[in-house]
Amino acid sequence: SQQGEEDPQALSIQEGENATMNCSYKTSINNLQWYRQNSGRGLVHLILIRSNEREKHSGRLRVTLDTSKKSSSLLITASRAADTASYFCATNEIIRNFGNEKLTFGTGTRLTIIP
Amino acid sequence: DTEVTQTPKHLVMGMTNKKSLKCEQHMGHRAMYWYKQKAKKPPELMFVYSYEKLSINESVPSRFSPECPNSSLLNLHLHALQPEDSALYLCASSQDYGVIRGDTQYFGPGTRLTVL
Numbered sequence: 001s002q003q004g005e006e007d008p009q010a011l012s013i014q015e016g017e018n019a020t021m022n023c024s025y026k027t028s029i030n031n032l033q034w035y036r037q038n039s040g041r042g043l044v045h046l047i048l049i050r051s052n053e054r055e056k057h058s059g060r061l062r063v064t065l066d067t068s069k070k071s072s073s074l075l076i077t078a079s080r081a082a083d084t085a086s087y088f089c090a091t092n093e094i095i096r097n098f099g100n101e102k103l104t105f106g107t108g109t110r111l112t113i114i115p
Numbered sequence: 116d117t118e119v120t121q122t123p124k125h126l127v128m129g130m131t132n133k134k135s136l137k138c139e140q141h142m143g144h145r146a147m148y149w150y151k152q153k154a155k156k157p158p159e160l161m162f163v164y165s166y167e168k169l170s171i172n173e174s175v176p177s178r179f180s181p182e183c184p185n186s187s188l189l190n191l192h193l194h195a196l197q198p199e200d201s202a203l204y205l206c207a208s209s210q211d212y213g214v215i216r217g218d219t220q221y222f223g224p225g226t227r228l229t230v231l
Contacts, residue, residue: 042222
């Protein structure tokens, strides 16, 4: 399975600090996406980075991708209480017998921002 | 309108019941998905519909039966479920079924299903 491993599994920081989450995956990819999920709710797409990109920014988010190490990191700067959520990386995985690809989510990091 | 809606929000059913989950989007997306998510786990793909045709069935038991009546609607019919099927069921849609090029998937809020 392509499922990514995320690290740490859980992270608690003070409001205003930066939060860094890491994702490792197993096979070659075309792109890697990060999603956020508030408790028991749907996922929200945050950012996509393509395999030929090394770094991407969106507001307070910074994503890096190292295809040689098969890893990505998500940095949230100046964290806010509203950033409390689970964060998942997602990569494409080929489905046997279908020839199609599907989005496979990593194990997730549960981030808690302490006011 | 960038919203995917799901009904009901919560569902409790017995193992002999028949129920349906509904999903709707009005973004003109041509791909729709059902995911299952257990507590503290990532979502797992169940089905993909592309242009109203079933494209992927991830070896899901037949007690789950998807249906795509039109391009805006996606149903998941449930029958003879087991307690281990209790989970959050998420619907998503994307412009097209383009995982390789990275089509963003838009998720609904989910239906919390409990099977007694």
